[in-house]
Amino acid sequence: MFPAPIDKASPPKRYLYYVAVVVALVAWLLPLLAVLLTSIRSAEDLNMGNYWGWPKEWKFSNYIEIFQATPLLRYLINSVVITIPAVFLAIALATLGGYALAKFKFRGNLLMFCIFVGGNFVPFQILMVPVRTMTLRFGLLDTYWALILFHLAFQTGFCTLFMRNFISTLPNALIESARVEGVGEFKIFWHIIVPLLRPALAALAVLLFTFVWNDYFWALVLVQSDTVKPITTGIASLRGQWLASWQLISAGSIVAALPPVAMFFILQRQFIAGLTLGAVK
């Protein structure tokens, strides 16, 4: 193991290490702690210039006020409505495609793979005007479907890469023996391959949820009404309207950050497994 295990070091060294870890952690999270502290301050405190001293009163009611005074709840619901179908459909399409790329040899296999991988890295701006024009022409601009369709299409690239790499590690013998017995190709996929993908599907779903939930650029380009806006552009526009009320904006930011953070802490193992695929070998 590298570096040398600290529990074998002398006690003073060991305690020094613990202290260093705590100090580093606090420094690392300092900007976030500042927001957390501000979110439970009263307006009077901020007006009096008491930013970092002990708060006069703990105002947890800021969190209630932000929901009552702004469409924050609507934004959260919009984010859910956009994210869930996009994640689900992208993974479905990518599992089909990833299987084809992993287990069939056909002309164009490598080319298809490169298009999915390469497309996944392009800057969004090269897609922006055509995608916006197309969405407008479909009559979908400023609707949920504008974002669902784009995210599902774009994320299919990354997901196909992910699923293809995972499916490649499954033994071919499984598929071949089923073929010999005359099982149809789709049945092989559905009954033999898909059940083996559960860990990969879970990892991918958590990752994708975070990616889509956190999207800001496309929400800015494709939707504008409060009834459709996800939380990212929602909180940004709240900030424009509530410029002076930092305690409320802070509370709103914390709320906006909560779903992916909760998701991460609950499904940590899957999340990190998905993210670090390929970092080891």
Place this chain on the structure above:
Amino acid sequence: MSSQSATSQAGVVPPKRRRRVGRHDLAPWLFIAPGAIIFGVYVVIPIFQSFWLSLFEWDGITVDKEFVGLANYQQLFEDEQFWTSLRNNVYWLVFFLLGPVGGVAIAVFLNQQVRGMRLVKSLFFFPFVLSQVVIGLVFSWFYDPEHGLLNAVLGIFGVPPFAPLSDPNMVTFAIIAAGLWPQVSYCMILYLAGLTAVDPEQIEAGRLDGAKGFRMFWHIIMPQLRPATFIAVVITVVGALRSFDLVQVMTDGGPYGSSSILAFFMFQQSITNFRMGYGAAIAVVLFLIMSVFIAFFLWRMIRTEEH
């Protein structure tokens, strides 16, 4: 996969097997078609459309586009804002590489099996799952010259108050620092995964040879972390060229366009100024820069595939 390689010589297989061969040829295409079609419509075709559009002057509303040839590009290269944005993109690229550096440093620092370490690692990592909008808001507040914690903390050490986001010479670096926060987290997690796979025998051998501390790290550990480094660098470069959200949220390109980058400049020209053709030309330049890295990535990926 041997059964499929036989099917590629479709013409010479005996008639009895022909039906199965046909089925195998069609099956992969049926599996891949739904994903490929929607990816084609939303990602592949728009790239070509943007190239084409960059030759027109168009406000995005009227039906008629005016063909102007390369005039958009000509104008672009004379546009001071373009050069400012491009220069800032270079800053982003260079300084964002502190992401992998910081990531490996923290990973080595935290790679201990002590009680509670898992939680500590999670707390170091979780800025990565925050949206860039939230990070932008958090850091705007952190940098605020009057109310921000940064000045409050530096004030203790006697540093006079300053406003990082209002100073044209400082603003881009202040935004990059905010962007590095989640980026370091991400690289850290890649390196932590890499460190678990480091070969203990090589470390032992290194210790016997008297390698210690940084020498051990550089000559024995780093070479084994190469896959993690590769991914970290690729993701960091893509992230640097893609960054948009932070600039838009924290400064809206200001003050006086000094923190603009190509992605933001493009958005501003197309959406705010209704110059779709000009915007497309900016996007093409950004795409071409990115293509260099995409090509390199694909080339390396194919090479490792072949092994």
